[in-house]
Amino acid sequence: MITTLTLHIDVDAFFASVEQLLIPALRGRPVAVGNGCIASCSYEARRYGLHAGTSLTEAKKRCPELVILDGQYPIYRCFAEQIWAICRRYTLSLETFLDEAYGQVDVEGLRLSLAEEPTGTAHGRPTPPLLGQRLQRQVREESGLNVSVGLGANRMLAKLASKAAKPAGVRWISPIEAADVVAALPIRSIPGIGAKTASILADLNIITGGDLRRLSREDLVALFGIRGEGLYERCRGNDIDGAGPGSGGPGIPRRLPRTISRETTFHTPQSDQKQICGMLFYLLERAMRQVRQSHLAARTVELVIRYDDWKQYAASQSLEETELDREVFAVVETLLGRLHTRRVSLRHVGVVLSNFRRAEATPSLFEPAGRRRRRDLHAAVDAIRDRWGHGAIVAGESANLLGRLRQNDYGFILRTPSLTK
């Protein structure tokens, strides 16, 4: 018997919707938010084939009447927090991202709390879509924004359901229909299947989830290695990532994230080594803060740089399992020395952390005292930043950015803050 449901909430065209809410003159008009490329665009803009990632030059060509805004990311963050606060009233736990969240709902609690609803019940038994509609209504009333809500037995089904519900809809994929829903999907729509995998499958005349089910577990493992196991389960409506958010559903640990990254484009291409190091340290600090919040330790770091002539390079290096900024930054500096060899300004930089392991809850007895002190320092700094905002403390090489970049409570205002999550 199912005791919990997974909920996926997706804010429709988030940044553009906030702008249309706050500026009535934008309602009904094609609006894009972004700098260099589209970070979010309204549904009116999507009719012109525009989507996140489209360059603004291309967007303006396709839709000359497009209104382009830089975006006000601190405002979007406030709206997101308001929406997630509403969602927490309905969920046991909630894992939030920039414009979407996964929550876990107690089915029995849901039945009791919705028992008085006049509609949406069959013989007095409330249905999950009713919860979605109520949540959606409450978000609209309190924030003025539309969300799409998907419900299912696991994260994958909930996400597929919310995608099908867009815009401003509610969809529940019941356990009975789950397998059929996934069978009817084009394989590219199944989570975990990218262009490369889809191309290999297309060569085998596998087009839908149903086609994929014809392959045995052994066939899929032979084709794709360990990933084949996941594909075998997903095309049957099972989610290998576990049932719920956060650390997973009951008894099912959630998979560790593959990467945690932060990247940004400079306001103007940068050749000053101090500024480049300052930005990299700042991005790394933000990524490492998330690593610590998730109780992880990173074992690989990758540096990505893009020159002003758009040539991009990346290099990675393994490191001792760590959650300390300084230890990772030493490696980033080495990688920068190896990669930044041309006398050309940099336009874009990023750090990607990967190869995670759960951090030890209890530090080793034999840990050097200096390392322990650094760990304590990080805990203190993280606590201050959690309360007062990341910008409350400017640390290390980030100080090089002082006076160069504008700041607010949340840190430096970057050119592409959406990319820095």
Added chain:
Amino acid sequence: MNIEKVDEAVRVFAVFSGGEVNPVRFQWAGRELDVYAINGRWTDRGGGGCTYHYSVQSGEETYYLHFSSGDLQWWLDQVVVA
């Protein structure tokens, strides 16, 4: 569309009621402007106290106001002229 950053302290007539603050009229640049509609509102819960933000409509123009609970002052952040 023209967005003008203002960032000036302003005098605002507001109704504080039922846990809500609703601006109804404000003075700026020697003029008194009526708030026809509140387009949207959001709260910024920084460590230094809450800041209550509003996008309000007065005629064709959209005004971004905020009230800081730290210094009990209203500010006009920007004006959007369609």
